Amino acid sequence: MKLLTVFKPTDFKFKFANGTSVNAYSIINLKPLSRSPIYERSIEGVDKYKSMLILYRQDKEKLAKKLLEDMKNGLYENKKIFPGFNRALGTNIEINSNSFSSYEPDKIYDVYIQHGSPDKVFPLIVLPKVNRSMYDSIYYRTKATFLAKDIPSQVVTEDLLGNDNTYRWSLLPISVQIFAKMGGIPYALDRSVIRIKDLSSTTITIMGLGISAHPLNRRRGVGFVTLFDHEGVWNFMDSQVLSMDKQEDMSEKIAELLEGSISKILSKNPKKNNILIIHYSGKEIGWREEEAIRNAIRNAKSMNKFASVYVLKIRDSDIIIGHYDGPHKAGDGTITWYPPVGATFQLKPDVYTMVTTGYFDLGKDASTSRIKANINVGLPTTKIIARHREVEVLNQEFEISDEDLLSTVFGMCRLNYVAIGNPVSKEPVTIRYSREIAWITLRLMENRIDVSKLGRVSYVMWFL
């Protein structure tokens, strides 16, 4: 086991409309990168929306009014923390609120639809806190009801609105998520995740690929793809319902999913050398599902239309790394031994482990102490990243080093529109939302709605 490199958050700055920063909070000063999808010009972005409607149950009016005021005018106690939705993101959106009578998705939707065209009004829904592991929860049911009509939505919990400590810091992340769901690109990386000499004639696409099982019916599942460019700019997603007990069927459906995505990628960049880097998730799946994924990659006919294809499997690891007498200290002065985020070790050829929670140093951009951690207490987490050359399409002209391939994982861990205060997420954005995508796809499919046939939601990050 040897140290390969330490990827640093400061080497992966964010790009905004008016400049760059290591800190996502800079969006307030530097403004979002784009108000519309960069890769799908036919989809109108944030500007299509005239208003945002806060929907809440009648008896939660006090909480909803607080949210309404703060979204409109900024956080009452400190406008530097959150100056209001429009001021933070440079938009011009009216913000209103309305109540519904009970926590029933159809009733919530009815209230929403009475207050304007779904094309122009974005729903921000206040719901009780539920365990995200509950497939039948009001959270998933409500999200699915809106999505079935091609409407992405944002949910905030009553618990969050009632807790001043977390509430004040969540207003900006909520706004950033809404902005992304409206079709905007809040920010991306200020560099390519890999170093390619001639980027003008090369297009690099990073694809997340995974399978997730139905929580209550293990014979059903979902295969999904998420697509980003080399700077982490969102492109599109697609998903397919699978019969988990039939390995061949799984392979075929995933191959179909890949074929569809590949033809979309290639049609947009017909003359360029196209490089595809696949991150596939080894989470929650057994060897049969894994074999199905690898067979699908191997058998997808259009795969050889790429100049090269690289395949990385990413899964949770039980390896724990401690930085003996490292520089990070807890609030009480205890030396924690947290390792630096981004520390990457080689276990064997093509197999690496990367620290994704630990300490980091944001340098002079950090407001107080330089050394912070993206974990409060508990053990640091690592991922195992294994390169699967046996299913890759290799081309010497477009050879990418292992270190560069690993940097695609770290770069995608940097991209986070939900917990924007966390400079590095445990998982890359390519595979982070497997459960949300799978469960909503399954729920829609139970109502005979195919997510891939919905016009808008394929091109916005509705699953955040």
Next chain:
Amino acid sequence: MYIITNFVDVIPSKDAIEAYRISGKANLGVLVGVINKYAEGLIASFLQSDYGGLNAGIYVASIKNNCFHEEDVKAKIKDALEKYREERVARGLPVDESLNVNNIKIQTLSISSKSYVVTNLLNNFLNKVIPKELQCPPRPNERSAICLDIDFLEREFWSKNIIKRDERFVNFCNDYSNLCRDSGSDCSKFFKVVKCITMRFQHVDSEQEEIYLVLRHYYRRLSYLDLKTVIDYTRSKSIDLNNLRGVYVNYRTSKDSTQACKIVSINNSELELECEGRYIPIDISKLDKDSITITPTYSISREFICKYLCKEFDKHKDLNRLYPSEYFSILENDLEIVRRIISEPVIGGVHFSIDRVLKRLEARL
């Protein structure tokens, strides 16, 4: 500056082990499981494709101090296949007809004792060598895990001064005795907090080939939430059975599979489950032990447990909130437990000794 890991050096007594490669027309994916389950004195690992200079096939080696020739190995595999066949027939399950000793070829060879195949043999050996009574109920992604309660640790290790006491665990069990010991109280009927140590061997080939034992410990709550027991308890405390409505359970559909179902109605004599849209009536008086168990994963189930069975059932989570600086010292202390339980594995005539310290690496971070 150095880093500390949860790896432990594994040092073989010789450079190569004596092994046997099995190839042929038999279904090798099934055969490997048959050898590991039924063949005495042998351990096997299936290499699906050529790797590390070795051809695909099943690799078999003797365990402990056994020494076998090719014909002995063949005879043992033949015996194992007969046992497999008998068991399948007795259970009314189909038998894979390719599994015949005449369909396999055996070749003797010696392989590097630090190779990937040997790592897998060591991992399969763990399942054979860990006493059943210490094995934890399996969890996804855990190869082998031992669950040790505080009384066992005290009796077998701490009181004999083999290792230092785990003060963190001791203090917890002093505060929440009902969660750690069989006190007969409400919580102890349904839960026990134990120390869980997971282990697996890892092959590493960054500068040179090495095998490490990867250890991890955490404090885990074992749940005994058999629905029949819960119903009896609920009745004995005069709690309304309707409180069980909405609670999720694991419903055993066969020996090897369960289904997540929701209790939709219940009275003194029967209950109804909703399983993937199907409704299943159950006669409570005919409920077998462990055929239906409550799953604490779901929030409604957790609310029921917290309100009616054991308010403090989640307290063990606090035990796992510690920094690596404290964690590694506890883990290094516990290493001796693992060394004693798995002793010194002997595979293919080679002794694999396990170091007494966690692996440290010089690294410029």
